[in-house]
Amino acid sequence: MSFGEKIALSLFSSDWYILVAAIFTLVVGALSGVLSWTAHKFLQGEGAKKQAEFAKTLYSLLTVFYTLFITMISIFPVLGMFGTVAALLNLDFQSAEAISIARDSFFDALTSTAWGIIFAVMFKLANAFISTAVEGTIARLAEFGKKLDKKQSKRLVSALKGDGDEDS
Numbered sequence: 001m002s003f004g005e006k007i008a009l010s011l012f013s014s015d016w017y018i019l020v021a022a023i024f025t026l027v028v029g030a031l032s033g034v035l036s037w038t039a040h041k042f043l044q045g046e047g048a049k050k051q052a053e054f055a056k057t058l059y060s061l062l063t064v065f066y067t068l069f070i071t072m073i074s075i076f077p078v079l080g081m082f083g084t085v086a087a088l089l090n091l092d093f094q095s096a097e098a099i100s101i102a103r104d105s106f107f108d109a110l111t112s113t114a115w116g117i118i119f120a121v122m123f124k125l126a127n128a129f130i131s132t133a134v135e136g137t138i139a140r141l142a143e144f145g146k147k148l149d150k151k152q153s154k155r156l157v158s159a160l161k162g163d164g165d166e167d168s
Contacts, residue, residue, distance in 0.1 A: 010111035014087065018079050018115045025072040025123055029130075032069050035062040036134045039141055052148045059141040066134050073123045080116020084109040 001009075011019050039058045042051070087109035 006107070007111050007114065010108060011115055014108040015083055015112045015115050018076070018083065018112060018119060021072065021075065021079055022119045022123075025069065025076075025119070028065055028072060029069045029123065029126060032062065032066040032134055033130055035065060036130070036137045039137045040133075043137075043140055043144060052145075055141060055144050055148065059138065059145060062134065062138055062141065066138070069123075070127065073120060073127060076116045076120035076123070078116070080113040080120075083112020083116070087112065 035058060039055075039062055042055065042058060087105045
């Protein structure tokens with residue numbers, strides 16, 4: 001079995017938790033991208049003025065998912081170190097057979113570290129491509145929400161005073 005095959009197999013056996021975290025991170029990153037795109041299209045449309053609650057919901061969801069995506073990226077090296085420590089804790093040098101098992105455990109330790117680094121780099125690069133757009137959209141949604149809140153406050157004050165001017 002070649003090195004590439006061994007390391008790929010390790011992702012489905014001893015390093016399964018890194019694969020699960022990678023899939024989760026991929027889904028969260030994709031949701032961040034979709035929410036950002038949706039918010040961008042929403043902010044360009046004319047119907048935005050009528051849908052203040054939708055804007056606030058988009059802002060909240062995008063902020064949560066993007067923050068989770070960024071956090072998951074930083075977790076991968078820690079998952080790799082966890083796999084290293086867990087595999088090395090299985091080392092037992094009591095017999096000749098144990099030395100063979102120790103070699104396999106050492107390989108598992110190194111593959112978990114490798115996968116943690118690989119996924120951290122991959123998702124960090126993906127973040128480099130989307131961060132400006134997502135963070136810009138979050139800022140525009142926040143500004144949009146502030147404008148809506150000011151308009152709604154003026155309308156409420158106007159209505160309470162009885163001015164009847166609800167468009168200011």
